[in-house]
Every structure is written in structure tokens, then in C-alpha cells.
Amino acid sequence: MDGGLVSPLLQIHQPEPNRSKVVESEAVELIGSKPVESQAVESEAVEPIGGKADELEADESDTDVSLFDESDTDESDTEKLIGRECEYCLKVGVHFTQTCPYKYHVPKNAIVSRRCVVVCNFCGCLFRDSCCGSCGLSDGCAVLMDCLHCGKIGEHLTFTCPSREGKPSYFSCDPYTGSCSFH
Secondary structure, three states, X not given: OHHHOOOHHHHHHOOOOOHXXXXXXXXXXXXXXXXXXXXXXXXXXXXXXXXXXXXXXXXXXXXXXXXXXXXXXXXXXXXXXXXXXXXXOOOEOOOOHHHOHHHOOEOOOOOOOOOEEEEEOXXXXXXXXXXXXXOOOOOEEEEEOEOXXXXXXXXXXXXXXXXXXXXXXXXXXXXXXXXXXXX
């Protein structure tokens, strides 16, 4: 995000903490004063009581109330979208799973979901505790576990698949150090 620009997704879906107060003050201002358009219409056209001018005022009061009502539904829709727990960092209501910063960098000693493993950004090996099992660096990213053998997501990785246990294998790999061997 260069130059302070925020992606359109974050602009649309990021909740504003005091949004309801702002909308209420706008609604009070609209109810308390007449819009510029209605003043121009009234000054140009003089009509008898019960004419077109009264209808315009009735329509304006309806739109003022509808503006206030729409803000409540917009806010609740946003809460429904963001009200879920992130699959990487387990935070609720802060961001969507797809935009989690842990996908690119996990802070040292951070807690990640049981459905994730932390992979070293430098060598690609899995983390042991809070650092890489091979190079010892603490720069890693969270990855959802995905088994290519049985297709389950978030339960285990391919090399630990329970359906492969007991079957002979001619290849073994230590994901923590990256060492591989053939039998």
C-alpha cells in the first residue's frame, strides 16, 4: 500500500466505529433545515395551500426518515460480514480471513489457529515453536493446512495424512528441517 492508498475492498468493508453518531447528526441537520432545492422551488412558484409545495415537503420528510433507517441496515450488514473469526489469527470482527496480515508475516510468539502452520519466509520449512526449524529465523507466514491426498482442509498436511499410515513409502521428508531421503 504505497502512498497511503487503501485497496477498494478495505475501504468498502472496514467498519467505522462511530458511524451511527455521524448519521444521526446528519439526519438531525436534514430534518431541522430545508434543502436548497426546496427553497428554490418555493420562491419561484407560488401555489395555494394544499398544492404542490405541500406535497414536496411531505416527500422530503419521508426521505429524511429513510436516510436514517438505511444507515442502520448498512451497519448491521457490515457487522454480519465481519463478525466471523479469522481462520489465521483468530481475531473476530477485525478483518476478513482473506485479508489477514498473518498470511504474509506472523509476529514472533503470535498465536495462530490450529488449522494453520507457520512456514518460514526464507527457506520454506515449518516453524518449531516461534522460529524456523531449519534456519532459526522468526520471519514466517501462516498457511492453512491442506491435504493433497484426501482433500481435507485445515485438519492435516499431506505428509501426515491418516489414510496413508501403514502403507509403504519410498520417500521420507522432514518438513521442519527440509531434509529428504529415498529408501
